[in-house]
Amino acid sequence: DAGVTQSPTHLIKTRGQQVTLRCSPKSGHDTVSWYQQALGQGPQFIFQYYEEEERQRGNFPDRFSGHQFPNYSSELNVNALLLGDSALYLCASSLGDSVYTGELFFGEGSRLTVL
Amino acid sequence: KQEVTQIPAALSVPEGENLVLNCSFTDSAIYNLQWFRQDPGKGLTSLLLIQSSQREQTSGRLNASLDKSSGRSTLYIAASQPGDSATYLCAVVDNYGQNFVFGPGTRLSVLP
Numbered sequence: 001d002a003g004v005t006q007s008p009t010h011l012i013k014t015r016g017q018q019v020t021l022r023c024s025p026k027s028g029h030d031t032v033s034w035y036q037q038a039l040g041q042g043p044q045f046i047f048q049y050y051e052e053e054e055r056q057r058g059n060f061p062d063r064f065s066g067h068q069f070p071n072y073s074s075e076l077n078v079n080a081l082l083l084g085d086s087a088l089y090l091c092a093s094s095l096g097d098s099v100y101t102g103e104l105f106f107g108e109g110s111r112l113t114v115l
Numbered sequence: 116k117q118e119v120t121q122i123p124a125a126l127s128v129p130e131g132e133n134l135v136l137n138c139s140f141t142d143s144a145i146y147n148l149q150w151f152r153q154d155p156g157k158g159l160t161s162l163l164l165i166q167s168s169q170r171e172q173t174s175g176r177l178n179a180s181l182d183k184s185s186g187r188s189t190l191y192i193a194a195s196q197p198g199d200s201a202t203y204l205c206a207v208v209d210n211y212g213q214n215f216v217f218g219p220g221t222r223l224s225v226l227p
Contacts, residue, residue, distance in 0.1 A: 042204055042217030056213045090158055106159040
């Protein structure tokens with residue numbers, strides 16, 4: 001039973017560039033949430049996708065966008081990268097059988113460094 | 116706005132000790148509370164999920180309790196081992212949204 005997988009694991013970009021991160025949810029899960037975790041802090045909610053639509057969004061600018069595909073996999077896109085976007089980006093999957101998010105299962109994350 | 120705090124920020128104990136990690140949240144109207152473990156540079160591993168109708172959950176040497184009225188949860192680790200060294204985070208889903216709100220975590224070191 002495959003867990004949540006993310007790619008790439010590490011990447012380095014320069015300011016102003018754009019990045020795309022990818023996530024495949026745990027088998028049987030249909031909901032994907034994205035989180036940003038700065039060093040030494042807890043994860044911060046970016047947005048959640050369910051049935052290919054953004055269901056809820058945290059306090060992040062429009063430079064952060066996403067997409068969910070029919071197979072439930074998801075992408076996170078960040079445009080016009082800033083130094084402050086350097087962080088561990090975590091994808092989590094859950095079952096969308098309730099309006100409330102159920103148990104979260106996380107991937108290993110994508111470490112983004114912006115120079 | 117829901118806020119989650121965790122005390123202590125860091126904890127160092129000798130192997131074999133029983134220990135308690137604390138989590139507090141400001142809005143008691145929560146749906147779920149989940150405890151996670153995170154090793155350095157890695158993702159989060161789910162430890163225990165407590166639904167709002169439950170008061171505690173147990174898994175092996177771990178026991179988590181929930182007191183919604185006081186806005187508190189505790190994670191009890193019995194007979195700690197060096198392999199338990201990690202950061203432990205709690206998170207709550209409030210009744211108004213789909214996102215989990217995380218605490219900053221407690222960094223645990225278990226010394227051999």
